[in-house]
Amino acid sequence: MPNLKDLKNRIASVKSTRKITKAMQMVAAAKLRRAQDAAEASRPYTERFNAVMAGLAAGSAGSEAAPKLLSGTGSDQVHLLIVMTAERGLCGGFNGNIAKLAKSHAQKLLSDGKTVKILTVGKKGRDAIKRDLGDHFVGHVDLSAVKRLGYADAQGIAKDVLGRFDATEFDIATIFFARFENVVTQHPTAQQIIPAKFETAEDAEVTLYDYEPSEEEILADLLPRGVATAIFSALLENAASEQGARMSAMDNATRNAGEMIDKLTIQYNRSRQAVITNELIEIISGAEAL
Numbered sequence: 001m002p003n004l005k006d007l008k009n010r011i012a013s014v015k016s017t018r019k020i021t022k023a024m025q026m027v028a029a030a031k032l033r034r035a036q037d038a039a040e041a042s043r044p045y046t047e048r049f050n051a052v053m054a055g056l057a058a059g060s061a062g063s064e065a066a067p068k069l070l071s072g073t074g075s076d077q078v079h080l081l082i083v084m085t086a087e088r089g090l091c092g093g094f095n096g097n098i099a100k101l102a103k104s105h106a107q108k109l110l111s112d113g114k115t116v117k118i119l120t121v122g123k124k125g126r127d128a129i130k131r132d133l134g135d136h137f138v139g140h141v142d143l144s145a146v147k148r149l150g151y152a153d154a155q156g157i158a159k160d161v162l163g164r165f166d167a168t169e170f171d172i173a174t175i176f177f178a179r180f181e182n183v184v185t186q187h188p189t190a191q192q193i194i195p196a197k198f199e200t201a202e203d204a205e206v207t208l209y210d211y212e213p214s215e216e217e218i219l220a221d222l223l224p225r226g227v228a229t230a231i232f233s234a235l236l237e238n239a240a241s242e243q244g245a246r247m248s249a250m251d252n253a254t255r256n257a258g259e260m261i262d263k264l265t266i267q268y269n270r271s272r273q274a275v276i277t278n279e280l281i282e283i284i285s286g287a288e289a290l
Contacts, residue, residue: 085125
């Protein structure tokens, strides 16, 4: 049984931990508002961009002049998995859930006889996947020095991916990230970006346009931008999801620390009472013996 000094030190230690988790919760809450606003502001542009691209893609479907980014290489043997996670931990299951989805997808591809290559964005994803799939790593993007995500960051990643595609290093590219819903809910998501796939709402109005120049020429110019747009949208969704997950995790940690302090305080008071009682018994016994 721990003595009074040990209990007192432990209570002080847990109180210090609670101060840290509470501070981290407040910081995450402040960052969440900015990250959530950025993610939500990007959605209308991304949705409209995809709608326009879907119309262009439908117009050039089956054409021999269709860009390679749309038609693909004609093979699905080599897959590039772009796993996007956070640079830091202490955000609950956020990083683990994305890594789990990516590993599951990779294992399925490998069991089907496909070749898998992995590009990680964020240190935590690299650490989570390296143990099982380290031999498949082909690159890593470090964003730890980036304080505020910008389109230029996504363009840098897109340039790397497009360069690998032009060099015929892979046939299909898929990004893995967490789509933000609210503070307690983030959905791990897999989205294919090469060859490009564009989905539109079922109730969306279909409008026919005549394009000048041709659909193929417009797509050749816009498809690389579409890859960067998809990556940028995923980065923003990830940033909001990370702060939401961290805020929730730190809130739980703060409450757990409070409960532990209450239990340790009760244990400390009982131990202290037992010590006082024993001292009184010794004093009374000594007085009676005189």
